[in-house]
Amino acid sequence: MKSIDLFKLNGKVAIVTGGGSGLGRAMAMALSEAGAAVAVVDVNEETAQKVKDEISVSGGSSLAIKADVTSISEVNSMVEITVKEYGSLDILVNSAGTSHASLIEKMTLEIWDEVMKVNLTGVMLCCQAAVKQMMRQRRGKIINIASIAGMVIPKPKIFNGGYNYSASKAGVIIFTKRLAVEMAEYGITANCISPGYMRTPLTQKVLKDKKSYKEIINITPLRRLGEPSDLAGAVVFLASEASNFITGHNLVVDGGYTLW
Numbered sequence: 662m663k664s665i666d667l668f669k670l671n672g673k674v675a676i677v678t679g680g681g682s683g684l685g686r687a688m689a690m691a692l693s694e695a696g697a698a699v700a701v702v703d704v705n706e707e708t709a710q711k712v713k714d715e716i717s718v719s720g721g722s723s724l725a726i727k728a729d730v731t732s733i734s735e736v737n738s739m740v741e742i743t744v745k746e747y748g749s750l751d752i753l754v755n756s757a758g759t760s761h762a763s764l765i766e767k768m769t770l771e772i773w774d775e776v777m778k779v780n781l782t783g784v785m786l787c788c789q790a791a792v793k794q795m796m797r798q799r800r801g802k803i804i805n806i807a808s809i810a811g812m813v814i815p816k817p818k819i820f821n822g823g824y825n826y827s828a829s830k831a832g833v834i835i836f837t838k839r840l841a842v843e844m845a846e847y848g849i850t851a852n853c854i855s856p857g858y859m860r861t862p863l864t865q866k867v868l869k870d871k872k873s874y875k876e877i878i879n880i881t882p883l884r885r886l887g888e889p890s891d892l893a894g895a896v897v898f899l900a901s902e903a904s905n906f907i908t909g910h911n912l913v914v915d916g917g918y919t920l921w
């Protein structure tokens with residue numbers, strides 16, 4: 662096989678949670694462009710449908726599924742619907758995520774749980790539902806979207822209080838390593854992508870703050886913010902045969918931010 666063919670995803674079936682917006686949308690489009698059929702999953706039905714339509718317009722095959730990643734029944738039916746439609750599940754990308762910062766002295770259990778539930782418990786539930794199918798198939802690629810916030814403390818002060826966010830993302834990184842070890846015998850790989858500062862609805866508020874924006878650019882060796890399309894190559898690589906001997910890895914896509 663030619664090396665370029667290792668990246669092709671023709672005949673593969675993917676689920677992308679949080680696929681209705683930002684990074685999830687960009688990764689769903691990228692997987693489709695590489696040849697995969699993509700189930701776009703989001704708690705927001707409208708945006709999932711919009712991305713499905715975008716994929717259809719560009720000639721790809723896609724499904725829009727409304728599911729909350731914190732609901733066991735909705736997550737199970739997300740996998741069932743996908744497998745019923747396409748016959749298998751080869752790739753799971755967990756991109757659904759949220760943030761709600763609070764200084765430690767003001768952190769309530771509600772705010773803490775709100776973020777942990779989507780970012781960490783949601784990842785566990787989606788992986789659980791997907792690996793049941795992948796273990797039967799004896800193949801699968803899991804890609805969990807963590808964050809540099811799970812590795813280092815983000816610099817601009819405007820990010821203060823993301824205790825729950827950072828803890829959830831650090832949790833995703835170590836959860837993925839354990840999954841990689843325990844699923845290896847079934848031919849399933851599990852890896853993370855940790856994006857740095859990317860221009861999406863999630864970071865809109867922070868990026869509007871000129872001082873914080875400048876601070877981020879100044880500390881980023883590549884001197885710019887990430888765009889959602891910067892994840893296209895990383896997700897296709899980890900979803901494809903090109904990465905068959907890579908598991909438990911955390912691929913950092915941050916323009917060098919964490920190198921200091």
Ligand SMILES: NC(=O)c1ccc[n+]([C@@H]2O[C@H](COP(=O)([O-])OP(=O)(O)OC[C@H]3O[C@@H](n4cnc5c(N)ncnc54)[C@H](O)[C@@H]3O)[C@@H](O)[C@H]2O)c1
Pocket residue numbers: 678679680681682683684685702703704705708728729730731755756757758759779783806807808809855856857858859860861862863864
């Ligand atoms: N934008 C960044 O700079 C950045 C950096 C590092 C990591 N991340 C991570 O990347 C992922 C995507 O972030 P984004 O910037 O694209 O955000 P975004 O807000 O644009 O998209 C997140 C999507 O997740 C969906 N979602 C939220 N809760 C859900 C739930 N319970 N069930 C199903 N879907 C749900 C939302 O409806 C939305 O469509 C997140 O996990 C985020 O933590 C983002």
